[in-house]
Amino acid sequence: MYFDTFAEFLQMGKHGFYVWLAYGATGLVLLWSWMSARSMLAGVEKQLTEQAEITARGAKQTPAHQTSESGASDES
Amino acid sequence: MVSEALKRLWHKLGSPRWFFALTTPWVTGFGCAALILLLWGTVWGLAFAPADYQQGNSFRIMYVHVPAAMLAQSLYIGMGVAGFVGLVWRMKLADVAISASLPLGMLVTALALFSGSVWGAPTWGSWWEWDGRTVSTLVLFFLYVGIFALREAILDSTLRARASALIAMVGTINIPIIKYSVEWWNTLHQPASFSLTEKPAMPSEMWLPLLVMALGFYCFAAFVVLLRMRAEILQREMHARWVMQWITERRVA
Numbered sequence: 106m107y108f109d110t111f112a113e114f115l116q117m118g119k120h121g122f123y124v125w126l127a128y129g130a131t132g133l134v135l136l137w138s139w140m141s142a143r144s145m146l147a148g149v150e151k152q153l154t155e156q157a158e159i160t161a162r163g164a165k166q167t168p169a170h171q172t173s174e175s176g177a178s179d180e181s
Numbered sequence: 182m183v184s185e186a187l188k189r190l191w192h193k194l195g196s197p198r199w200f201f202a203l204t205t206p207w208v209t210g211f212g213c214a215a216l217i218l219l220l221w222g223t224v225w226g227l228a229f230a231p232a233d234y235q236q237g238n239s240f241r242i243m244y245v246h247v248p249a250a251m252l253a254q255s256l257y258i259g260m261g262v263a264g265f266v267g268l269v270w271r272m273k274l275a276d277v278a279i280s281a282s283l284p285l286g287m288l289v290t291a292l293a294l295f296s297g298s299v300w301g302a303p304t305w306g307s308w309w310e311w312d313g314r315t316v317s318t319l320v321l322f323f324l325y326v327g328i329f330a331l332r333e334a335i336l337d338s339t340l341r342a343r344a345s346a347l348i349a350m351v352g353t354i355n356i357p358i359i360k361y362s363v364e365w366w367n368t369l370h371q372p373a374s375f376s377l378t379e380k381p382a383m384p385s386e387m388w389l390p391l392l393v394m395a396l397g398f399y400c401f402a403a404f405v406v407l408l409r410m411r412a413e414i415l416q417r418e419m420h421a422r423w424v425m426q427w428i429t430e431r432r433v434a
Contacts, residue, residue: 107229114228117238123303124241127296128227131245134292135219135401138285142408149415153428156419 195272197414198423204407211404218397226390233387242300244391247374248398250293253321254356256286256402260328261353264346274410276342277417279349280332281409285402287325294318305369313362314370317355324352 108114117124193199226244233240260279267275297315298308309315328345335341363372374391375381381388418424 107231117241118232120237120239120303123239123299124227127242127245127299128223130292130295130299131249134249134288138288138401138405141284142405142412146408146412146415149412150428150431153415153419153424154432157425157428157432160425 195270195274197274197277197418198421200274201411201414201427204411208404208407208411211400211407215397215401215404218393218400222390222394222397226394230387230390231384236304239300239303242296243374244394246293246296246300247391248395249289249296250318251395252398252402253286253290253293253318254359255399256282256289256406257321257324257349258353258356260286260349261356264349267342267346268350273417274414275346277410277413278406279328279342279345281406281413283325283329283332284409285405287322287329289398289402290318290322290325294322301369310369312368312370313366314359314368317359317362320355321352321359324348324355328352 115121115125222244226241230241230244232238260282263275263278263282266272267279294315297318301310302308328348331348332341332345335344362368363370374383374388375395415424415427
């Protein structure tokens with residue numbers, strides 16, 4: 106550990122403001138990038154699930170179209 | 182033999198379905214590696230590395246500034262290569278890669294500029310200098326913003342892919358300008374901290390945390406770009422049978 110006390114660590118000599126500002130911005134950028142990518146994937150998955158449910162329901166109402174190879178129509 | 186295998190790989194790479202299956206285990210791998218490396222590098226750089234004898238503790242900004250700037254340029258080069266592949270071979274995945282790299286590239290470029298500005302304030306005594314490297318990085322930022330705006334504006338997907346591929350490709354001219362800016366113009370910005378051929382001028386307890394942080398940033402980029410590419414592939418292939426099968430298996434699991 107380079108610093109002797111926690112207070113010294115926070116102060117960073119006289120550069121505490123600059124160091125924590127830069128690291129804070131980095132944390133925000135990384136966190137936002139991760140969250141937005143995750144929510145994009147979650148959004149598409151939700152959309153796909155709804156689509157699969159509609160297909161499954163449609164297949165149940167018209168049994169003539171039901172095929173065993175399609176995964177969606179096998180769903181109950 | 183080898184050329185045959187390469188040719189097969191090239192054809193497979195054009196298939197979004199193959200890419201999606203291939204990268205499934207990679208996402209977790211890159212995500213975990215990024216988390217570990219970034220935490221490790223941050224603690225090391227902030228609390229354990231010795232302060233610079235001239236700059237004091239403000240030099241610790243280097244551990245986020247340099248990796249952000251490296252990533253900003255690497256992601257752009259990646260987009261340029263994808264643009265070339267997309268234009269020459271009409272590979273669908275190329276446009277997926279461009280659209281997935283854009284948001285992160287734009288943000289890290291902004292971060293490189295911002296952290297540089299915050300570092301410059303106590304070191305150069307000014308928040309902004311019209312220095313060769315800051316200006317060429319600002320141009321990089323505008324290139325990202327330009328492609329982003331263009332993609333929002335063009336509705337036709339083929340035209341959108343071609344236009345963004347072209348700008349991504351042409352814009353790579355700016356990358357060597359950023360790289361050599363510190364040599365061509367005698368400016369305030371310090372020369373490269375890292376190079377592949379020479380030993381760093383810093384002692385190892387100062388540059389090792391930087392190496393860890395840089396690796397962490399690259400793993401993070403791979404993680405986020407893969408997540409976005411996979412979402413984009415599912416979106417574009419929404420009605421393909423393999424996507425329907427994938428979502429059904431996922432719902433059951």
